Amino acid sequence: MTGVPRWTGREIRALRTALRMNGRSFADAVGVSHRMLVRWEAGGEAVVPRAGNQAALDTMLATAGRAVQERFAALNTAAAAAAEDARAEQLLRRETQYTKSPVDGKLMVPVEEGIYLAGPAGTPTWTAAYLIDVYPTTNADYERFIRATGHPAPRHWPNGRCPADIFDHPVVWVTWSDAAAYAQWAGKTLPTSQQWEKAARGPKGNPYPWGDAPTAAKCNVHDSGIGRTTPVSRYQSGVSPYGAYDMCGNVWEWTATEPEPGRHELKGSAFTSPFTRAAPALFNDAADRMSDNDTGFRCASPA
Template sequence: MIAFRITSDLLNITIIIPEHLQESGSTQMFSPIRFYRFMPGQAPLLLLGGILMALGISLLPAALADKAPQRPADHVHGVEKCQECHTSGVDFAALARQADSKCLQCHSAGDLGQGLSPSGKPAPSLAESELEAFAPARPIPPDAGMRYPQYSEKSRLGDAPNEMVLIPAGPFIRGTDDRLPDEGPQHTMELPDYYIDIYEVTNLQYKRFIDETGRRSPSHFRNRTFPPGKADHPVTFVSWKDANDYCAWAGKRLPTDMEWEKAGRGPDGNIFPWGNEFDVNKANTPVRWQAIGRDGDTTPVGAFAEGVSPYGVYDMTGNVWEWTASWYKAYPGNTTESENYGERYKTLKGGSWFDCSFYKCGLSAPLYNRAFFSKRTKNDTFGFRCAKDP
């Protein structure tokens, strides 16, 4: 690559050109790149960066030129690929010290502001303390709590849309008063009955959708098929529109965040699907991967039998964040102001396998937790399930 060292006043520029490019004089052309919203003061730098990227040149601040991990651009969608922000090889603590906001912008496809996380959550001390509190006292076996193997060449579910369970009409407890400002106040809501998928939509099920519709495949698919052994893993790298369109194709719809939370918490308002005490062996969470001592990943849907909700719904805690139909808005009675409230971001629920403490989001396992992202965002921790009216 060609690295530019640029001071804050943009006056001192050092160009480092690899010898093979000096000899050949070659340049690499890329497709046009769309830029979204960025922080004030970034426009001149981004304008220069856009010109240089069109020539295959990477522009990095001086402090990061030698250290920052490369996040290659996805020239199809006009945003940086988020996958490399989710790899264990990245030193998240080092990136945080460098105040690198690129990965945050990548995940939101929008302007997050300096130091603001995609979920708009407070400083990482909360997430770090929760992760430490929930960590088991000793390592656990890789298959602890799992009734299905991590990878399998055969699907137990097939490619038909998921089975559903009826969630009966009635009240449920929403939110909490005990944690983050956007999660409260705790209140009771009434919902009519509805159906919701027992499992998250899988790779194999989504493949049938793209095969029948000719839709573009997710970026982790190769030759329009999913990675080997992952037929029953939840599909990822899907935007809100991808999820919404799949559900419509299947004769369903995305659940609202209220429907999602009720299906997970049950009639008693559980904090986790199985109760009010965290159990590392009942869900695919970052705490589990830390206890195993391995890199995180998705697991087959429904693999954690004891993690099922009171209504019979699986993977409501962990595995992948799930898109909902709801805009990210303040709860009734919430007086906390946020510029992110409104019809700008969609709400996701459920948490994932990924340790999002780097993004200052707090532990994602509790069912009252929520995140918000641009509808365009795609990465390896976002999936979905569908709902349906009776």
Template sequence: MSTEEFARRVGASDRMVSEWEARKDTIRLRQVNQAALATLLAGSAPDVHERFASLARSLGTVIPTQETPSPGPQSQQHQVRHPCDGKKMALVAAGTFLCGEKNEPVWPTSFYIDVFPVTNNDCARFVAATGHEPPQHWHRGKCPEVTLDHPVVFVTWHDASAYAAWAGKGLPTSPQWEKAARGTRGDTYPWGNNATPAKGNSRESGIGSTTPVSRYHRGVSPYGVYDFCGDTREWCSTRSEPGRYELKAGAWTSPFARATPAVFNDASMEMLDDDTGFRCVTPATVMAMLLAG
């Protein structure tokens, strides 16, 4: 690729890349640049790995004899139950991933994220424990049995934050949410780069409502997390401007083109609708202490 394209992929300036080339083995890269280069290499084809190994050997560099595998669904999955609300959470390890529509390298620390969005059943336990106002679409303050395993909707950012605080968690930042959805290599969708509306509940599904959170098995992310491309939009903790916060994912009301995890969206923190919900995160360090007792 060109110097300009290479610089964009690793989040550096054209001038910096030219300086790397000029200084060769005297250069000392910052950790974030090393991580971005390692991420690009991990996602490259086998012939690129072999060319890299050949060049490294020609420079007398000692390299591992076993090729580093590309991230995959099975190799990245590690799940536990949060001891406070009992929900399954998946580990997203620290490291660089390609973020946003420009695929810029970003380095979040390790965290756990809910495998499924917060459901009506989860919210019912929260309401019973705290006396929080139930969602407006529940009949007489109770959710219908048929939608207990659907994502909760008609929740403001304040409602989502209140649940997260009760559960001993937090709302994800926009980069945390996106990394859990896309993996590290800059894939367009949780499952790769092929546009496949059937792998999520968007407007094209024709269902016309939310669906059970565990329905779309073929649409899971590399970390085994569900519903990142449809069903509901999800609140994040990232503020876009005063009184407004980012939303991620498309929804059952959205066209599939708007379900791409990198797409920017935001709303007033007071907004509540029939296609907006949330999920929670916990720092890996906090989870370790909770599980230890």
């Protein structure tokens, strides 16, 4: 379990909830008065306890056990993902600009023709106009595909059926060929690495979909401590300038770009990745036949 860089009232409330302790018992365990705990939790992110209390909270989390740590991670990142974010709210109000793909029914967002700043060096790069899926391909999306085509199901589905609790999670255990087959069925393609990166960073080449700040709480990466995929619509505060979700974290995504024969680029990082690997500009690739529990895809099409 990755530690907490700085405890605030928000993380303290999440830990108490994960431990399933009442306020007085939790305050006793930390070594503070119940009144102090109430003040911490009411203050939220504006309250930062002193160093001794921070150390006590570190110890409580470290010794709490795996189940508590998982609950804490889920509560803490969910709160960050759902927090009010004026920029995200503005983007979400652009619903009328979205279109629905006629075959798989997925929402797609338009990306205009023009130059964007690509790669770590911010190289001016031109792309034609295109559409890209708002969300990664989910297990529910993929199940419709295999029912329509007879394509083999991912290896982690019991008896070839998607478990109900991961319908809205990104599909994983898919090779590049699996992803390309889905895209062909849906009348779309896999995005090139340039298309994917522009949709993630915007025309100004933001380091992250949400802007400049390296904020791990806005995506599902290893630092979040969740240890598995999450629903594709969860991280509203991490949405890209074009309105695309999960462009950092959750799962790596296959692209159409082939740096050498038999290999294709992957973009975006995953729940298994350290946040240092999450920037959309970074390079990664894999053999086409590779499949694992942290790799999926989304589709694109001409505008």
